[in-house]
Amino acid sequence: MNRSPDGKDSALAARATGTSWRDTALRYYSLAKPRVLYGNVLTAAAGFLFASPGRIDWLLFLAVCLGTTLVIGSACVLNNVLDRDIDTLMARTKKRATVTGGIVARNALIYSAILGFGGMAILVAWTNLLVVAVGLGGFLAYVVLYGMLSKRLSIHGTLVGSISGAAPVLGGYLGASNAIDAGAVIAFLMMFVWQLPAFYSISIYRRDEYARAGVPVISVVRGIANTKVQILIYTALFVVVSLLPQVFGSTGWTYTAVMGALGAGWLVLGVRGLKSDDDNRWARHMFRYALVMMSAISLMLAVGPRLP
Template sequence: METSVSYERSTTDETENNRASLPLTWRDYIEVTKPGIVKSNLIVIVTGFWLASAWSDSFSFLLFLVTVIGSSLVMGGSCVLNNYLDRDLDLKMERTKERIIASGRMSARFALMYGMGLILAGTTILGVGANALAALLGLIGAFVYVVVYTAWMKRTTHLNTVVGAVSGAMPPIIGWAAVTGNLEQGAWILFAFLFLWQIPHFLALAILKSEDYRNAGYQMLPVVKGFLETKRQILLWTAAVIPVSLFLYTVGVVGKFYFVTAAVLGLGWLALAVAGFFAKDVMKWARQMFLYSLVYLTGLCVVMMLNAL
């Protein structure tokens, strides 16, 4: 038996060493930036840019490209540093243990330099090609995500989701600021809307991944306070999203079609949040909440742009 265990261990070590020695490909350099997260954030950057363009009655395709490229680099670099800082805990979770930095395929030192380089490049592009405010907002978002959320709060308190939502709410106002150079009322409403949306969205995900988070030692709300308290928080934050989403109409940024769509989709999300207290299969309900939140945000962003005034 001892011989068998030793053989299995040596085989595993040999496999991991072989994997770590594989040369990096261009796909690896992209994968470590979490392109899925970057692409999802681009939706709200484009929305903010589009609404500000309609608000100011001006649109520049070159400025649009600069904003998208600069923001993507800042977000990608922030995600690299997130992977860099989380590499020890990533090894403890099934879904993350094969990540390129955690597995050793990309050295931690190189990842640190790569992430910082992407952030510097993105900030420079925003500052030179757009304006200083857009660049500053990008830096603030990166700092909150990397330092405050990843390095500190995710390991120490369940409030990390709320604080982390600050960085996630930056993309639409970066897009807005790139156009106008200011943060008008519409920009702040976009910020508040996305801030509030993120919390029930990520709390639903935290329920789905609660065992992984518990094993890794992350202080997520479902792990620390349990599912019932998480459901309460989801309901409260979902209820808060609805009126804020309607404020865009009251300040004249979007039209009536958006108002009706936001009200209907918001009430549907609220009803689903209430249903969680009666759900027999919590994981199934959490998955429905998570997927609905994506449909809700994507749908409203599309309608915002179609119904911009």
């Protein structure tokens, strides 16, 4: 005799077919690219604290971080929708919910709109016009200039994408200072330049995937040897820019000593890459070191103005 499943049986059945509320929530969560999201929000928080050497307005800090998080999440979701054709051809992206059908494009677009309007509403209501402008500009730069245009058409896609990647730290800084000054420019330039050796390194060990997907990254168009040289140049430029805060009186010697030592280590690794026999292995090491540098620069921007 058949019987209707009770609540427990329904939950088990839903879980078996991958349609439980938890599975659905995880799909939507992953669609916002959590690693990208948290990394960018970390820099936004660092920018705010860098511009707040004295008293910290914690409510404003929360508004800047939350609004920025939602706007970035919206851009990431929309980018996933636009990149479905490319994502099917790359190992690291072919399991995204927008590719597998776990989330249909219409629902993803609604999700992106909710995140975007919610984030912008918070920025408009509780921050200032400069932060709102940076948030909107960063969104458009990532989705339109990078995702829809330069990523698919030009070798300079990474340069364009770095503009949006540096927007969060600038937005955080402007949230606290409400002024474009030397500190704002330095913070923006640091995160802009940091992304080039980081993502050029990815382009080396993911070169075959990008080539198969028809994405004209530097390693595909100009070769690995040229990419290594570019990585070293931008690594050196990052080190120079990262040491500017003390020159402009924003930090003390502690900041400079820490960033100088870490920057020297990244430079040494970059030089070794010029003669590396295993390009993919070296590129992975460069990218991992880049993540260390991002964490370090975020921490030191936050605490540097408060240390000797």
